[in-house]
Amino acid sequence: MNGSIxxxxxxxxxxxxxxxxxxPTIEGSQNLTVFVNGEAVTEAAIVTAEDDIRIETQxxxxxxxxxxxxxxxxxxxFVVVNRCFGREFRVRDCPPSLQVRVGTVPVTEIPPxxxxxxxxxxxxxxxxxxxxxxxxxxxxxxxxxxxxxxxLIARGRPAIPSQNAVIEYTFLEKMSAVSSPENPFxxxxxxxxEVGEVxxxxxxxxxxxxGVDLFxxxxxxxxxxxxxxxxxxxxxxxxxxxxxxxxHAGRPVLEGRRxxxxxxxxxxxxxGDVDVNVGNxxxxxxxxxxxxxxxxxxxxxxxxxxxxGNVIQxxxxxxxxxxLYKNVISSELNAGGTAIVCKRLLPHLKKVFSLIYDxxxxxQVLKKHHSFKLNDLHQGEGRLFQLLIDTKFKLLPKIIxxxxxxxxxxxxxxxxxxLRDLQxxxxxxxxxxxxxxNGNEVLAILKVVEGTLQKMQEDIDFTEPSHITAGxxxxxxxxxxxxxTITGRGAIISKLSAGGNININNSNAVVRGGxxxxxxxxxxxxxxxxxxxxxxxxxxxxxVLKARVVHPAVTVKSGCGKYQFDRLSRSVKAYIKPxxxxxxxxxxx
Amino acid sequence: MxxxxxxxxxxxxCLKMSGELDISTVDQFRLSVERLPDxxxxxxxxxxxxxxxxxxGIGTLIKVMNDLRERExxxxxxxxxxxxxxxxxxxxxxxxMGEESFECLD
Numbered sequence: 001m002n003g004s005i006x007x008x009x010x011x012x013x014x015x016x017x018x019x020x021x022x023x024p025t026i027e028g029s030q031n032l033t034v035f036v037n038g039e040a041v042t043e044a045a046i047v048t049a050e051d052d053i054r055i056e057t058q059x060x061x062x063x064x065x066x067x068x069x070x071x072x073x074x075x076x077x078f079v080v081v082n083r084c085f086g087r088e089f090r091v092r093d094c095p096p097s098l099q100v101r102v103g104t105v106p107v108t109e110i111p112p113x114x115x116x117x118x119x120x121x122x123x124x125x126x127x128x129x130x131x132x133x134x135x136x137x138x139x140x141x142x143x144x145x146x147x148x149x150x151x152l153i154a155r156g157r158p159a160i161p162s163q164n165a166v167i168e169y170t171f172l173e174k175m176s177a178v179s180s181p182e183n184p185f186x187x188x189x190x191x192x193x194e195v196g197e198v199x200x201x202x203x204x205x206x207x208x209x210x211g212v213d214l215f216x217x218x219x220x221x222x223x224x225x226x227x228x229x230x231x232x233x234x235x236x237x238x239x240x241x242x243x244x245x246x247x248h249a250g251r252p253v254l255e256g257r258r259x260x261x262x263x264x265x266x267x268x269x270x271x272g273d274v275d276v277n278v279g280n281x282x283x284x285x286x287x288x289x290x291x292x293x294x295x296x297x298x299x300x301x302x303x304x305x306x307x308x309g310n311v312i313q314x315x316x317x318x319x320x321x322x323x324l325y326k327n328v329i330s331s332e333l334n335a336g337g338t339a340i341v342c343k344r345l346l347p348h349l350k351k352v353f354s355l356i357y358d359x360x361x362x363x364q365v366l367k368k369h370h371s372f373k374l375n376d377l378h379q380g381e382g383r384l385f386q387l388l389i390d391t392k393f394k395l396l397p398k399i400i401x402x403x404x405x406x407x408x409x410x411x412x413x414x415x416x417x418x419l420r421d422l423q424x425x426x427x428x429x430x431x432x433x434x435x436x437x438n439g440n441e442v443l444a445i446l447k448v449v450e451g452t453l454q455k456m457q458e459d460i461d462f463t464e465p466s467h468i469t470a471g472x473x474x475x476x477x478x479x480x481x482x483x484x485t486i487t488g489r490g491a492i493i494s495k496l497s498a499g500g501n502i503n504i505n506n507s508n509a510v511v512r513g514g515x516x517x518x519x520x521x522x523x524x525x526x527x528x529x530x531x532x533x534x535x536x537x538x539x540x541x542x543x544v545l546k547a548r549v550v551h552p553a554v555t556v557k558s559g560c561g562k563y564q565f566d567r568l569s570r571s572v573k574a575y576i577k578p579x580x581x582x583x584x585x586x587x588x589x
Numbered sequence: 590m591x592x593x594x595x596x597x598x599x600x601x602x603c604l605k606m607s608g609e610l611d612i613s614t615v616d617q618f619r620l621s622v623e624r625l626p627d628x629x630x631x632x633x634x635x636x637x638x639x640x641x642x643x644x645x646g647i648g649t650l651i652k653v654m655n656d657l658r659e660r661e662x663x664x665x666x667x668x669x670x671x672x673x674x675x676x677x678x679x680x681x682x683x684x685x686m687g688e689e690s691f692e693c694l695d
Contacts, residue, residue, distance in 0.1 A: 366679055371672040373643040376612035384644040391651070392681035 004096035005047065007055075014049040015096070023048060024098050031058045031089045031104045044099065055091050057104055062086035064112035066119070068127045068153075074213040075156040077129055079120060079140055081149040086110035115141050120153070128215045129154050159211035162224035169200045169262070171252040192267055193246045200229050200244040200262055234264025251286055253303070257462055265303045273309065274299065286320075293331075302337075311470075317412055324470040327488070328478070334412055336466035336481025336499065341410050342456040343481065343499055343519075348403045349453050352425065355396045356446045362388055363439055385442065386434040397429040421452045465500055483520075490525075491516075493533070505548075511535065518543050527572075528554035528565070537574070539582065545574040550586070558582040590614065592638070593621045600630040607638020610646035618646075622653050629662050637668040637694070642676055654686055667692045 003017035003024045017023055027044040028034040034041040035054040047053060063084035070077050089104035117137045124132055136153045143149050171193060193199065208221030229244045231237050232255065236247040246252065250264040266285035270278055273291035281287055284302035292309035293316065299305055304320040311328045319337035334340060363384060366372050376383055389396055403422065407414055424445050426432060436442060465482025472488040473496070483500040490510040496502055501520040504511055510526040513533035521544045528535040528551030535554045537545050545556060550572045555564045560580055565572075569586040577583045591614035594605040602625055610618060625632065634650075642650075650666070657664040669677070674693040677683055683691040 362679060366676065369672075369676055369679070371641055371670075372676050373609065373611050373641045373646075376643045376645040383648070387644045387648050388680060390648075391685050392679075394685075 002098050003048075004098060005094070005100040006096045007091060007094035007100065007102065009093065010055065010091045012053040012055065014047050014051065014053065016049045022098060024100065026053065026100045026102065028055075029101055029103055031060070031087075032056065032091065032102060033058070034102055044101075055102055057089040057091060059089075060087045062110050062112035064115070066115060066123060068123055068129070069150070070127070070214065073158075074215065074217075075158055075211075076152060077124070077127070077132075077154040077214050079123070079136070079149075079151050079153045081115065081140060081143070081151075083112050083143070083146050083149070085112070085146050111144060114144075117141055124153065130216070154214055156213040156215075156219070157211040159219040159221040160209040161221050162208035163203075163206040164225040165205040165227045166203045167200050167227055167229055168203070169254060171197075171199050172254070192250060193252050193264060194249050195246055197246045198243060199235060199246055199252050199264070202227070202229050202242040204242065230259065230261045232261040232263035234266070235262050251303075255464070257464065268301075274314070287318075292326075305335075318466065320464075321466050321482075322468045322470075322480075324468075326470075327472040327474070328470045328476045329473075330475045332477045333468055333470070334479045335468045336463075336479070337412050338415060339460050339463045339466070339481040339499070340479050341406070341412055341414050342459050344406050344410075345403060346453070346456055346460070348399055348406070349449060349456065352396065352399050352403065353446065353449045353453060355393055355399070356428070356442060356449065359385070359388055359393050359396065360439055360442055360446065362392060363442075380435075380437040381439060382434040382436045385428075385436045386431065389428060389433045400425045400429050418452060418456070421448050424448050460499075467500070468498075484518075516545075520544075521546060525549070527551065539574050539576060541576045541580075543575070545572065547572045556582065556584065591617055593618065595621070600628070601633065602626075602629055602631075603633040603635055605635040605638065607640075609641040609643075610639055610650065611641060611643040612645040615645055615649040619649060619653060622657065631663040631665070632657055634664065634666045635668050636666055636670065636673060639670065639673055642673060647676070647680060647682065651682065651686065654690070665690055665692065669693045671695075 001018045002021040004015045005024045005026055006013045014024060023046045025044040026034055026036070026041065026047050028041055033056050035056070036045050036047055037052050065082040067080045068077055069080050087106045087110065088108040090107045092103040092105045094100050094102070120137050120140060121132065132154045133152070136151045140149065140151050205224035205226045207224060210221065211219040213219055229237060229241065231244055234246060234248050234250055235244050237244055244262055246264045248264060248266065250266045252262065252264050255261045255263060268281060268283040268285060268287045270281070270287070270289045270291070274281065274289055274293040274297045280298045282300040286303045287299050287301040287305045289307045289309065293299060293307055293311045293314040295313040298315045300317045302319045305316050305318040305322045308325045310326045311324055311331045311333070313330045315332045316322055317334045320335070322333050322335045363381070366384065367374060403425065407419065407422065427436065427441070427445060463481070466480055467482040467485065468478055468480040469485045469487060471486070473486055473491040473494045475492065476494045478484055478494060479497045481499040484496050484498040484502045486504040486509060487506065489508065490504050490512070491514060493513040495515045496517070498518040498520070500518065502516055502518045502522045504524045506525060509524070511524050512529045513535050515536045515538070516522050517538035519542065522537055524547045526549045527537070527547045530551055532553040537554070537556050539545055539556055539558045548570060550565050550569045552565050552567055555562055556574045558576055561582055563574070563582060563584050567588070569588065571587045573585040575583055591606060591608040591610060596603045596605065604621060608614065654664050669691060671694060674691070677691065
């Protein structure tokens with residue numbers, strides 16, 4: 001029979017085995033220590049009835065920790081208290097067993113000492129906080145539960161932020177209220193204003209109120225930003241420049257990308273057709289034609305042109321947008337004024353700048369060459385410039401003449417400032433270089449070109465792009481500094497050039513022949529025809545051709561070559577890869 | 590100063606030039622070429638002795654070459670010293686007049 005161990009009320013009784021049975025074992029556990037004959041037992045120990053066995057229980061002391069947490073904005077302080085109760089144990093009773101693991105039973109919970117308001121205030125003072133919420137202090141002091149307690153103890157006074165001045169352009173709200181995206185071809189919106197009509201209201205800036213943080217440091221709000229209504233033509237400011245009203249009737253516009261100028265553009269309205277009874281029109285503001293623009297007539301507008309009828313064998317030039325509610329046939333449309341010319345001139349002018357720079361460099365290198373004599377340059381360096389321009393820089397006069405060709409053939413007026421500046425380039429054409437005295441004269445030309453380049457680039461960058469929208473285009477030339485959108489059946493044998501995108505992507509829109517060039521995306525539904533009509537799309541760096549269907553004989557041209565489709569293709573995408581090569585992605589139709 | 594020695598043949602003449610081809614000698618050079626007899630098919634301009642050039646000299650050389658070509662005479666500039674060829678190259682003269690017409694001394 002095996003031996004056994006019995007525990008009752010903390011007393012351990014061992015019974016030895018009989019008739020070859022096994023001796024019992026005893027081991028300790030958490031919160032107590034078992035001693036056998038005065039030695040602490042760390043694992044199961046065999047005991048006999050003769051052994052002195054003693055069990056000592058442990059006591060866990062209560063634990064209390066209190067900290068202050070401060071928010072990043074230094075406006076809130078929290079007291080964080082961690083409480084852990086202490087405990088006393090007794091030995092758990094155990095019936096007679098061969099193997100005994102002695103356990104404990106908690107008998108008493110000992111709470112940590114109470115936190116006093118004084119202790120909390122002392123801790124706060126140590127952190128530099130002088131005031132605290134009494135209610136919060138009471139809550140902390142009265143708490144008698146175990147675990148973490150986080151209490152907002154003190155708050156600073158947040159600053160009230162300043163309010164920036166705001167301009168509310170009331171006419172813009174009116175415009176968006178009357179817009180009807182469902183049917184853009186319905187009777188057009190009347191966007192004109194009458195004299196005295198309010199166009200914009202400015203709310204004055206409001207200074208915020210200073211606050212104070214937990215430590216008594218003032219928090220000063222950022223001063224508010226002020227803005228001014230900038231009144232252009234046709235606008236008058238009243239009520240201490242806080243209200244803008246129309247000083248004449250017309251169409252209100254907000255011009256400029258960074259600096260917004262409020263203007264009222266005069267509107268010239270033709271109630272019917274532009275025909276012999278009306279004649280050609282040249283107007284600084286908008287032109288609205290309620291009928292057609294008929295054969296051989298010309299409209300020139302400083303701003304937008306809106307034609308509700310067709311444009312047939314006519315020419316339209318707009319500084320702003322051109323919107324044709326019907327079609328354009330055998331006509332020329334130009335939207336964007338100077339920006340269009342600038343965009344055409346800019347690449348030429350950049351090349352001229354680079355060539356003049358290289359010319360000056362070449363002169364310097366030659367003058368320093370030990371086999372090159374300078375005897376003939378005493379009267380002036382003209383001979384050397386002439387020689388270089390006749391030989392190494394033959395391209396320079398050629399490009400200069402192209403610039404003047406573009407400038408002279410352009411039907412949109414070029415600013416006098418540009419024409420005046422460009423005149424100096426004549427010094428580098430024909431036999432004029434031989435009259436140059438020294439390199440400083442050429443350097444001066446280089447600086448003028450650089451300045452003109454900068455001005456032109458700014459003209460392009462800071463002028464809102466002008467867009468053209470028409471229903472259908474046939475045998476026409478369409479130039480826009482912004483987007484060209486054909487909303488109807490498409491474009492037939494027309495030349496389209498856009499600074500932005502070309503969109504001819506109605507579900508049944510086609511481009512049958514012609515020439516397309518865009519600074520952005522040429523987005524067409526169907527390109528070319530099965531009659532092998534000549535259709536060219538020019539793709540430059542940054543522009544992309546996307547077409548659902550492309551017929552054979554359509555050509556994609558780029559600076560580094562061209563590609564002609566030899567079969568019907570679909571889902572076509574053409575673009576210039578980073579290495580400068582033309583890439584055509586397509587699927588077989 | 591420019592010295593020009595002419596070695597004549599039936600259809601080919603070689604002008605051996607030495608000195609400086611510049612504003613002070615271009616008239617002499619031009620005159621030498623103008624005096625060449627008719628019926629020539631090729632003229633070699635031997636630049637072996639040329640030490641300096643200037644813009645007037647190079648301008649005249651281009652004009653002379655063009656004039657001779659107009660007269661359907663093949664013209665070659667031969668044995669050009671490296672330094673002089675460098676100047677021609679800076680002005681892209683071989684590129685302009687045809688690389689095959691210029692023979693540089695290595």
